[in-house]
Amino acid sequence: MKKLDLLTLGDELLLGLRANSHLDYLGGEFARHGLPLRRNLVVRDEPADIEAAFRDCWQSAVIVVTTGGLGPTSDDNTREAIARVLGLPLELDPAAEAAISERFLRAHRTMTDDDRKQCYRPRGAQLLPNRHGTAPGIYLEKDGKILVMLPGPTNELRPMFVNEVLPHLQEAGALQSSEAYLQLRTAGVPEIQVEQRIRPIVNKYPGLGLAFCAHQGQVDVRIAPGARDFGPGELKAIGQEMRAVLDEDFVCFGHMTLAEVVLEELHARGATLALAESCTGGLLANAFTDIPGASEIFLGSVVSYSNDAKVQLLDVPEIILAQHGAVSAETALAMATGAAERIGADYALSITGLAGPTGGTAELPVGTVFLGYTSPNGAWSRKVHYSGDRLTVKARAVHGAIDWMRRKLLKYQAVDLLAASAGSSS
Amino acid sequence: MKKLDLLTLGDELLLGLRANSHLDYLGGEFARHGLPLRRNLVVRDEPADIEAAFRDCWQSAVIVVTTGGLGPTSDDNTREAIARVLGLPLELDPAAEAAISERFLRAHRTMTDDDRKQCYRPRGAQLLPNRHGTAPGIYLEKDGKILVMLPGPTNELRPMFVNEVLPHLQEAGALQSSEAYLQLRTAGVPEIQVEQRIRPIVNKYPGLGLAFCAHQGQVDVRIAPGARDFGPGELKAIGQEMRAVLDEDFVCFGHMTLAEVVLEELHARGATLALAESCTGGLLANAFTDIPGASEIFLGSVVSYSNDAKVQLLDVPEIILAQHGAVSAETALAMATGAAERIGADYALSITGLAGPTGGTAELPVGTVFLGYTSPNGAWSRKVHYSGDRLTVKARAVHGAIDWMRRKLLKYQAVDLLAASAGSSS
Numbered sequence: 064m065k066k067l068d069l070l071t072l073g074d075e076l077l078l079g080l081r082a083n084s085h086l087d088y089l090g091g092e093f094a095r096h097g098l099p100l101r102r103n104l105v106v107r108d109e110p111a112d113i114e115a116a117f118r119d120c121w122q123s124a125v126i127v128v129t130t131g132g133l134g135p136t137s138d139d140n141t142r143e144a145i146a147r148v149l150g151l152p153l154e155l156d157p158a159a160e161a162a163i164s165e166r167f168l169r170a171h172r173t174m175t176d177d178d179r180k181q182c183y184r185p186r187g188a189q190l191l192p193n194r195h196g197t198a199p200g201i202y203l204e205k206d207g208k209i210l211v212m213l214p215g216p217t218n219e220l221r222p223m224f225v226n227e228v229l230p231h232l233q234e235a236g237a238l239q240s241s242e243a244y245l246q247l248r249t250a251g252v253p254e255i256q257v258e259q260r261i262r263p264i265v266n267k268y269p270g271l272g273l274a275f276c277a278h279q280g281q282v283d284v285r286i287a288p289g290a291r292d293f294g295p296g297e298l299k300a301i302g303q304e305m306r307a308v309l310d311e312d313f314v315c316f317g318h319m320t321l322a323e324v325v326l327e328e329l330h331a332r333g334a335t336l337a338l339a340e341s342c343t344g345g346l347l348a349n350a351f352t353d354i355p356g357a358s359e360i361f362l363g364s365v366v367s368y369s370n371d372a373k374v375q376l377l378d379v380p381e382i383i384l385a386q387h388g389a390v391s392a393e394t395a396l397a398m399a400t401g402a403a404e405r406i407g408a409d410y411a412l413s414i415t416g417l418a419g420p421t422g423g424t425a426e427l428p429v430g431t432v433f434l435g436y437t438s439p440n441g442a443w444s445r446k447v448h449y450s451g452d453r454l455t456v457k458a459r460a461v462h463g464a465i466d467w468m469r470r471k472l473l474k475y476q477a478v479d480l481l482a483a484s485a486g487s488s489s
Numbered sequence: 490m491k492k493l494d495l496l497t498l499g500d501e502l503l504l505g506l507r508a509n510s511h512l513d514y515l516g517g518e519f520a521r522h523g524l525p526l527r528r529n530l531v532v533r534d535e536p537a538d539i540e541a542a543f544r545d546c547w548q549s550a551v552i553v554v555t556t557g558g559l560g561p562t563s564d565d566n567t568r569e570a571i572a573r574v575l576g577l578p579l580e581l582d583p584a585a586e587a588a589i590s591e592r593f594l595r596a597h598r599t600m601t602d603d604d605r606k607q608c609y610r611p612r613g614a615q616l617l618p619n620r621h622g623t624a625p626g627i628y629l630e631k632d633g634k635i636l637v638m639l640p641g642p643t644n645e646l647r648p649m650f651v652n653e654v655l656p657h658l659q660e661a662g663a664l665q666s667s668e669a670y671l672q673l674r675t676a677g678v679p680e681i682q683v684e685q686r687i688r689p690i691v692n693k694y695p696g697l698g699l700a701f702c703a704h705q706g707q708v709d710v711r712i713a714p715g716a717r718d719f720g721p722g723e724l725k726a727i728g729q730e731m732r733a734v735l736d737e738d739f740v741c742f743g744h745m746t747l748a749e750v751v752l753e754e755l756h757a758r759g760a761t762l763a764l765a766e767s768c769t770g771g772l773l774a775n776a777f778t779d780i781p782g783a784s785e786i787f788l789g790s791v792v793s794y795s796n797d798a799k800v801q802l803l804d805v806p807e808i809i810l811a812q813h814g815a816v817s818a819e820t821a822l823a824m825a826t827g828a829a830e831r832i833g834a835d836y837a838l839s840i841t842g843l844a845g846p847t848g849g850t851a852e853l854p855v856g857t858v859f860l861g862y863t864s865p866n867g868a869w870s871r872k873v874h875y876s877g878d879r880l881t882v883k884a885r886a887v888h889g890a891i892d893w894m895r896r897k898l899l900k901y902q903a904v905d906l907l908a909a910s911a912g913s914s915s
Contacts, residue, residue, distance in 0.1 A: 075702035078526070082512075090504055094504040099503065105512065107528075112527070134681075136684050278506075283501075344787075345778055355846050355879055363798030371788065371833055376791065406795070453781055455643075
């Protein structure tokens with residue numbers, strides 16, 4: 064396995080100003096191409112810090128990828144610092160200069176000397192065109208090693224990675240052609256229980272590569288060729304064994320979100336979806352509308368923060384609000400059925416609860432959430448409790464609600480199939 | 490300045506399975522306490538990798554904080570690896586064992602040998618109690634250096650940091666008592682323009698610490714004591730100079746989101762807010778409902794993905810949809826006024842557009858967005874265009890819409906004041 068280090072530059076990452084999303088994206092992309100990241104170093108924009116970190120990476124890794132610090136501002140020092148470590152002079156690239164100055168012309172802006180910094184590259188390196196910004200990337204093969212330098216803005220980095228970097232690395236023979244691991248996604252069970260349930264299977268296959276990731280009620284299991292170099296077919300068979308013991312807690316192979324799994328199931332049924340939410344305040348709808356093509360299935364949602372909005376927009380009976388309160392099983396169910404009726408959908412899911420930090424009582428502490436669901440198979444409500452701060456409760460409630468709906472869809476599909484097969488054999 | 494390194498452990502971070510949110514949180518918290526992070530190293534759960542990275546950090550830094558790998562599963566190796574580097578034996582802590590086994594009893598679960606791993610600490614170290622999970626943290630002072638080891642789950646790490654780690658570091662004299670920098674938040678202008686506008690001011694104060702962070706249409710400027718050790722009063726005066734040249738592009742001092750600034754302004758006016766959104770699909774409402782206490786001002790929102798939902802829930806006239814289409818200035822305005830009327834709010838903001846990836850036309854390409862706004866001062870619509878993929882367009886549209894509302898609030902407050910003062914002087 065080629066040693067791959069990612070060097071992420073930017074004071075703002077270390078000061079808590081911005082999330083290091085490049086690590087997620089590049090780590091995931093590289094892993095899928097059989098080139099898992101060994102390390103990620105995040106350092107300040109100081110030239111001395113960049114030099115020290117890059118020297119360390121360049122000595123011990125075979126491929127080094129850097130992000131950030133290629134722009135025109137005074138804290139963009141990556142190009143210069145790395146050229147110094149490599150002992151290479153920086154040279155003006157006339158083609159890049161022409162491309163950038165044309166970009167400025169089109170935007171009716173004047174190119175300054177600061178902007179011109181971006182047209183330089185270490186001797187022997189290639190510039191990677193940037194279709195979404197000014198700073199080009201840099202690609203260099205030297206002493207049997209590969210250096211890739213990418214601009215910091217996400218919307219510039221990602222297309223450049225796909226369109227420029229992957230082809231270069233493919234050509235250099237650094238990538239694996241097939242998927243490098245198999246992922247089983249589970250929901251609703253803690254990591255330790257997932258591990259305990261699959262451990263007998265893991266023990267049967269010594270040397271199997273294994274990693275867990277728990278994130279908000281969801282646990283991903285990744286199995287990889289590992290020390291014994293299991294082939295894709297073997298991994299698939301092991302994955303199916305694990306799926307069987309995980310039963311309905313198994314969500315999917317791969318990277319689908321719970322919302323994607325639910326949308327796909329509704330799509331297969333030719334059905335439509337409406338939502339109604341109070342304490343999650345739009346986050347439930349957002350989980351579905353993040354998915355391209357969601358509009359074929361998802362019709363609309365009501366974020367009913369006030370009682371008035373519940374009555375006006377969802378026809379929740381005032382007597383239910385008065386008698387049972389806004390945070391109750393009765394209101395959750397009325398929200399779901401109201402959303403389905405008003406929006407004209409086959410299925411509807413609702414959430415009402417207390418995300419906090421204030422508003423809790425002894426009877427209904429912060430974190431109390433009621434879910435409502437209506438479907439052609441029936442309508443249900445459910446009481447749950449999520450601990451954590453406001454944002455955690457919101458996220459967990461959304462996750463729990465969609466997982467609950469997923470299980471209902473699974474269950475009533477199974478019953479239908481049983482009924483159908485019983486019918487056909489009788 | 491004490492050199493502070495963060496060592497974040499977990500294969501899942503390097504494989505793109507989970508965001509390194511500990512870096513954001515701890516980086517931000519440390520910066521606020523005058524102890525900016527020097528580096529963050531992210532390495533795999535492999536004992537050899539942990540040992541190498543920790544050895545590097547422990548040699549060159551004064552304070553080292555680690556996260557992750559303290560739990561009971563087989564890929565939790567941090568405690569053992571670090572004890573080896575420190576040359577310290579691991580000792581069972583009977584108090585921790587009692588606390589954890591009680592936790593298991595309460596949860597009606599049986600404590601296994603794997604679980605018991607969590608009760609060990611390097612000789613001389615203190616365990617930090619974990620009120621939200623099983624794995625305690627570890628605190629050690631040795632050879633004039635400080636080691637802090639925190640569990641990986643966010644909801645365990647954060648309270649432990651606030652309740653246990655900060656007091657320990659305070660006592661050790663590692664923290665600054667006052668805020669360590671001043672932040673100016675701007676919106677609607679690119680980083681390079683922000684820098685150009687404030688550069689004359691920066692040039693007047695050589696040695697001033699300066700960092701920029703651009704994130705989706707927002708640029709933060711942080712000024713710090715720097716080489717010349719500017720005092721808090723001086724920083725404030727420099728910040729005010731910058732604010733003046735930034736004019737209405739200045740959002741706030743500090744860390745408030747645009748939604749917080751808008752909610753605060755509406756709160757000051759005793760006014761209420763409703764929303765209506767199509768292509769942003771709940772993300773606009775979510776920006777407001779992330780804020781504790783939002784329910785005092787924000788009443789509700791309609792996510793009207795289908796035309797039917799726009800008619801049924803927002804009273805958008807069918808003739809407007811038929812004549813101008815769902816993505817039009819007319820529909821945006823009708824959505825805003827419909828939301829204000831139906832939900833009974835003083836102000837309403839709406840978004841309708843095409844987030845993509847499909848559905849664009851020559852006239853209305855993907856990324857076309859119309860905003861609508863209604864207020865006691867009048868109602869407006871606005872056409873904008875955002876480039877990027879689906880999630881980027883959603884995020885930018887939400888950001889652009891709230892910033893547009895912020896500027897309208899600012900402008901019509903000013904006009905009202907002028908009108909009032911003109912009235913009183915005549």
